[in-house]
Amino acid sequence: MSFLKNIWQQLLGINPFKGDMLPSRVYVFERGRPCLPFPHLLNYKTPLSIFDAFYTNAKSADLFERDNRYLYVMGMPPVFITRDPAVIKAILLATGDKPGQFDRDTAPMKGIAQATGVNSLLYANGKVWRKQKQMSARPFGKGTLFQPEEFHEFEKTFRKTIEERLIVLRDAQEISKQKFTRVEIEQEIQPIMLEMLVNNFFGGSVEYKELRERYVPALLSLIDYMITNTVAPNLSAIHQFVTGKHVAVQQWREALEDLTDIALAGRGEKAGHWKNFIGDIEDEEALRSNIRVFLAGALEATTSFATWTLSHLSRQPELQELVYSEIKDINVYDPESLTEAKLLNHCLNETLRLTPSLYFFPRKATADTWLKLDDTRKIMIPKGTTIRLDIWNANRNEFFLGKHISGYPADSFVPARWDVLASEGISRKNLTHFGFGLGARVCPGQFLGQLEVGLVVGAFIKVFKFKAVNNVTGARAGVTTKPDDGTLIDIELR
Template sequence: MTKFTPVVGGYRTVFQRIARLPKQLFAINPFDGDCLPSRVRLFHPGSGRPSLPFPHRWNFHDPVRILECYFHGADEEQGPGRHNRYLDVPGFDPVLVTRDPGMIRAIATATGDREGQFDRDTMPSIGIARATGKDTLLFANGAEWKKQRKIAACPFGKTTLYQPEQFGEFAETFRTTVQQRIEVLRQHLASSDQDSVEIRLESEVKVVMLEMLTNNFFGAEISYDELCNRYVPALERVIDHIVSDTVRNKLGIPWRKLPGVTKRIAQARQDDAAFDELTQCVLAPRSENKALWKQFKSDAPDAKLLSNLKVFLAGALEATTSYATWAISHLARNPAAQEKVFQEVKDIDVYTPETLASATYIRNVLNETLRLTPSLYFLPRRATADTWVTTADDRKLLIPSGTHILLDVWHANRHEDHWGVAASGYPANEFAPDRWEHLAAAGRATKDILHFGFGHGPRVCPGKHLGELEVSLVVGAFVKTFQFQAETAANPARAGVSTKPADGTQVRMSLR
């Protein structure tokens, strides 16, 4: 059982920060307990590390490599430092990076609004806050976060989404959406006068995901052309700007307040205006109690919802697109798994909660997708007090107040110690949906095989059930209609706000 106990004190004042300097200068480990992390050097020339262990102007576009540098050479170690590392630079708070699933689970579980619990670290989300607002479920902590969480709980909850009437309405509008998009791909294939066509699917998936959220979930009426030609490109540029703004904008000036004297700033302001316009479009059906708005149990005025709506819209474009494109990308490189999915979905014409629950293999595919290639490749946390953390197997770690914590889900899920042959029956770096059948047959409890694909604990992604529903429907419909394969065996990632296949989900596909 996870435990945490605040320790009196902490390094909150300038004086206390100064008091830490001697220990920092002499490289004395600031942590305590029987699970001590090992130290990472700020600069380590000649080591062959892939990057520096902090984001800067020349490496922020490759955050996975920044995380990798914390574990450079770690596999040669034994003991807790193998999976737990820290950086401690004089004058700054420590940084703890862990790829230990037990520690990830313990810290994520001990995150919340109570005294001594961990906050979500806002430092990696500064760019998002400047684009959407700080009063959001994603960015806020404490009482504000708890209030926003309560507002989002009902419309995004599984109980709401899987009510027969609500699910039927969603499935029907979904079927219309996806059938139209698949017909476009079908016509594209027919017009090519070939049996197959090579295409990058990411852009098409983005439009489908945004259309499902705006029209099916919120009840707006936005045309495919508007989404494809106006809103998706604008949101893509906003998201790119969010990533660079987090690192480059040291003064913290929102771009909407800058004069449009350059093409870049002028474009950013236009994109911001399009984002505002899209947000108003999905807010408008609230007054008519359309779609999921009728499940919305809050009397909050419209103005108080704008920031969270922006987060949900950006999340639809990022997280669900990541999830769906990775699943398609993996299946394009695994024809046997693709065929098993096809056999499971080929006769499904009407989607119900029971139908989805019985599709066990596609669920294994999606679990394996989130394990190997999670959209949320790390979870940021920050210690609000000197805090003892106890893992489920009774390992203890004292984390000093102010410590920045990166729960490195990406590398935890890919390490042989945690997900390899001995632990799960298959190599950790392989896409193997049958891994989940092996784990179930071995009697492994769900709580012991967490992939953290939607986070974990009180700050788990509120859109988890909606994302699972959307992606299972999209991937199932795509496999039912097309055969597809990748041109290359390699499947590298690119990462920003979320991860996606580096090739844009490029496949060669043909009609079944």
């Protein structure tokens, strides 16, 4: 009956949403779009273009209709996509494990789940997700990470790791006798991020060379495979069999398992941060699944965050020097000094706003759900609706974050906007950039990620001046977004 009802509504053009604000319809075939508005083998490597396709012909004078769009595929529940920050905020806050709340839509993560496990914090819903959240809440929570008696040693090991890697870059610069050295800094940051998580956070022991030469390439290849396997699992399996790639996939999986074993090795001795995990973990496979996700996340999300920050700063030498002046005398990045590094924190917030690592959040309606916005407007989202929260475009929405609100255009990297917002009484809490999500399913690693990236960016600025090689850097998007030139910069010793 539901299928027939959907067919009937779609044929008659009946809007399936209800309320005092309605999204506008996207048609499957329309002229002028960059691509079709759904992923397939020809466009899945350009997901930002898929989102753009939803808005290409949105000409309504009504702002809500322009920013909120839905697509019908014959007989299926609607696909709803929004770049409206108010709607995104409301849906994120209404996501959870209670009856009638929105679930995380697992469809875009099927390939990830096959490689890491279906019972992880990232993939699971309902009671399974709640249990995983309780397990990870303490070790990754702000209250634990920033306890003074624990933080100093923790921060010291992170800082030592970063400094050792930067010394290698510094020495190479000095030996070359050249004023500038050109590097793709993304390749330098990836193993550092893994090293900080495995050795410093989990108390494991793995050599930097092995991280760089084995584990980073294997995880990057496995992540790329996860994406292909999500979009076209059958074709991916056939391609593996015909080309013999299944041998390489197995090697990548083995590398992830080996790295997971290394991260777990310090658990018995409570090495690293293991002492802050709950003592009795009943589901060992769920723990392994979460460790796999954390490892992939360290490589993807924190690398994205750090490289975007450096990429933005590489085009603003005056801003770079202001950050240097602010942090050059900071030798210990404790919570107090990090708070005092106001401009550095503004740069990090602005990076997450303009170029968020996680560019969309998938959700699914578990029931006909009335969504109420802060201004009391309401919309009913039908049961089964596939929801895509378009964070990338929401954070660039001129009406919500542009010049008349923050003093600066929404599509520009201007850390000073956060001072303007603060002077207007608008805080991050009131005007979120959604960089780590919001609500019950907020990213558990947000405080660890901010610490890691703050340390990496701060340490790099202390050692080098740097400028972008390319005038413009676009975005490449997969699991996360990254600068499409690998953050190609010319570095110069201070």
